Amino acid sequence: MTDVFQLLVAGLSIGSIYAMAAIGFVLLWQTSNTINFAQGEFVVLPAFVMVLFLTVFRFPFAAAFVATVIVSTLLLGLLVKKVLVERLLKMGVLPLVIATIGLSMLIRYSLQQFWTPLALPFPAIFSRQPIRVGGVIFSSEEVMNVLSAAIVIGTLQLLIRRTKLGWAMQAVAQNRDLASVLGINVSRLVGVTFMLNAALTAVAAVLIAPVYLVKYDIGIGIGLKAFYAAIIGGFNQIRGALLGGLLVGLVETYSAAYISNQFRDAFALVILIGVLLLKPEGLLGIKEEWA
Amino acid sequence: MALLEVHDLHAGYGKMEILHGITLKVEPGQIVSIIGPNGAGKSTVFKSIFGLLPVRQGRVLFAGEEVTNRSPEALLRQGMTFVPQGRNVFPLMTVEENLLLGAYIRKRSPELLEEVQRVYETFPILREKRTARAGDLSGGQQQMLEMGRSLLLQPKLILLDEPTLGLAPLVFKEIFRIIEGLRQRGQTILMVEQNAAKALEISDYAYVLELGKNRYEGSGEAIRNDERVKRLYLGR
Numbered sequence: 126m127t128d129v130f131q132l133l134v135a136g137l138s139i140g141s142i143y144a145m146a147a148i149g150f151v152l153l154w155q156t157s158n159t160i161n162f163a164q165g166e167f168v169v170l171p172a173f174v175m176v177l178f179l180t181v182f183r184f185p186f187a188a189a190f191v192a193t194v195i196v197s198t199l200l201l202g203l204l205v206k207k208v209l210v211e212r213l214l215k216m217g218v219l220p221l222v223i224a225t226i227g228l229s230m231l232i233r234y235s236l237q238q239f240w241t242p243l244a245l246p247f248p249a250i251f252s253r254q255p256i257r258v259g260g261v262i263f264s265s266e267e268v269m270n271v272l273s274a275a276i277v278i279g280t281l282q283l284l285i286r287r288t289k290l291g292w293a294m295q296a297v298a299q300n301r302d303l304a305s306v307l308g309i310n311v312s313r314l315v316g317v318t319f320m321l322n323a324a325l326t327a328v329a330a331v332l333i334a335p336v337y338l339v340k341y342d343i344g345i346g347i348g349l350k351a352f353y354a355a356i357i358g359g360f361n362q363i364r365g366a367l368l369g370g371l372l373v374g375l376v377e378t379y380s381a382a383y384i385s386n387q388f389r390d391a392f393a394l395v396i397l398i399g400v401l402l403l404k405p406e407g408l409l410g411i412k413e414e415w416a
Numbered sequence: 417m418a419l420l421e422v423h424d425l426h427a428g429y430g431k432m433e434i435l436h437g438i439t440l441k442v443e444p445g446q447i448v449s450i451i452g453p454n455g456a457g458k459s460t461v462f463k464s465i466f467g468l469l470p471v472r473q474g475r476v477l478f479a480g481e482e483v484t485n486r487s488p489e490a491l492l493r494q495g496m497t498f499v500p501q502g503r504n505v506f507p508l509m510t511v512e513e514n515l516l517l518g519a520y521i522r523k524r525s526p527e528l529l530e531e532v533q534r535v536y537e538t539f540p541i542l543r544e545k546r547t548a549r550a551g552d553l554s555g556g557q558q559q560m561l562e563m564g565r566s567l568l569l570q571p572k573l574i575l576l577d578e579p580t581l582g583l584a585p586l587v588f589k590e591i592f593r594i595i596e597g598l599r600q601r602g603q604t605i606l607m608v609e610q611n612a613a614k615a616l617e618i619s620d621y622a623y624v625l626e627l628g629k630n631r632y633e634g635s636g637e638a639i640r641n642d643e644r645v646k647r648l649y650l651g652r
Contacts, residue, residue: 289520292509296517299506305468306498307565308489308521411508 130261138267140374141274145329146351147366149322155298156318163229165348171197171330172339197327202320236341247334359410419444426473427464436628451612452625458608466498495572507551514550518565535564556587576607616640
């Protein structure tokens with residue numbers, strides 16, 4: 126019975142990382158109607174950048190983390206927006222979506238070719254000292270992952286609900302044309318959203334790196350699961366993506382432990398198909414009839 | 417001096433030119449209507465004045481200043497607001513949030529909140545519904561929200577595109593009453609309206625467009641009684 130609780134924390138830990146990437150999906154979808162199929166690589170690249178700062182430049186951990194978030198925001202946020210999004214979004218959504226698939230391959234195989242095809246170790250961020258509560262032993266790393274993700278997501282929610290920038294993001298998501306009539310610079314806002322997404326994936330990168338090791342191809346799985354999570358929870362709701370992420374993490378962890386480790390990736394798909402059949406707008410999604 | 421002057425305006429989409437030289441003038445305190453059949457380019461006039469569609473040739477002067485091809489943000493700052501056609505609200509945000517977004521370009525200030533109260537006095541139903549989702553309002557209430565939102569910046573000029581489109585007769589009478597009330601307060605309005613006869617009743621001046629060109633113009637009264645206009649557009 127105690128392992129049920131241990132697995133709960135383990136599932137929430139990995140799930141909260143999926144949730145961050147899934148929330149990024151939702152943000153980009155809402156403001157620019159873009160599905161970023163390079164989202165997985167947007168998590169992998171910052172992990173490599175973090176390794177670079179830690180092992181090559183020998184930055185202390187906190188400095189390396191801040192530097193990683195900044196580099197990620199500029200590279201995967203600002204640069205991607207200027208070079209890809211600004212040019213392609215004019216031609217419709219599909220060219221940009223296809224371009225993100227290309228971008229994911231470019232990042233993935235550049236890392237393999239020019240950096241390393243091997244898995245790089247990543248130092249533990251939090252102490253691996255187990256925490257004992259009653260008879261149950263938790264990994265403190267997992268608990269800290271959940272807490273860190275909660276802080277990041279909570280801050281993001283506050284930003285969206287309470288600040289002018291957040292209101293503008295909601296406005297663009299709900300009625301783009303009207304937003305520009307009211308003087309909201311939609312293009313600049315799309316840029317800000319890409320930067321926010323990149324910051325979010327950078328945090329996810331640093332949390333997931335000690336769990337998965339840093340390897341060029343781990344983005345495939347992370348990107349897919351975040352995508353499932355966003356669909357399961359509802360692509361137009363941040364809390365939907367949060368729920369979806371946690372659910373995917375839990376399902377994956379429990380099914381690996383109790384059913385089959387080899388099929389661990391399949392169970393999230395079962396849920397995905399079930400949701401698409403029964404509630405296609407996602408568990409917390411809203412039907413976009415007004416769009 | 418006219419508040420708004422449009423000279424020989426040309427604009428269009430891609431290779432297609434829709435406006436082939438539109439000229440019009442709005443004096444302060446007036447309600448001016450643009451009428452004409454579908455495809456005359458009425459809404460296109462608004463989009464090109466408001467910086468949403470590039471002006472290819474011609475000039476727009478606002479309060480004596482050249483504003484041709486200025487961004488919506490710049491025009492809002494100079495005192496022009498635009499209420500586009502169709503129901504245009506942020507459906508998942510509350511009525512009050514929708515209103516406040518009308519003043520997005522301004523800093524949140526006590527004066528702004530007073531202005532919100534003034535809008536509530538003009539549209540009491542909005543105060544009543546201020547915590548409701550804008551998407552749950554009726555068509556007429558949404559139109560009031562849109563007009564209230566455009567008043568929030570205390571504009572010199574409101575561009576009003578088809579305010580009664582798709583509204584029930586009783587509701588559109590109410591909207592026209594409100595527009596007249598705004599005029600009594602000295603609000604200048606340039607309006608495109610499908611209900612031409614009704615619009616002309618409250619207009620000081622009117623322009624009739626056809627296929628992207630000026631066709632007739634005159635006082636609201638004169639245009640309403642013009643036999644040619646009656647035959648062509650008023651369906652009488």
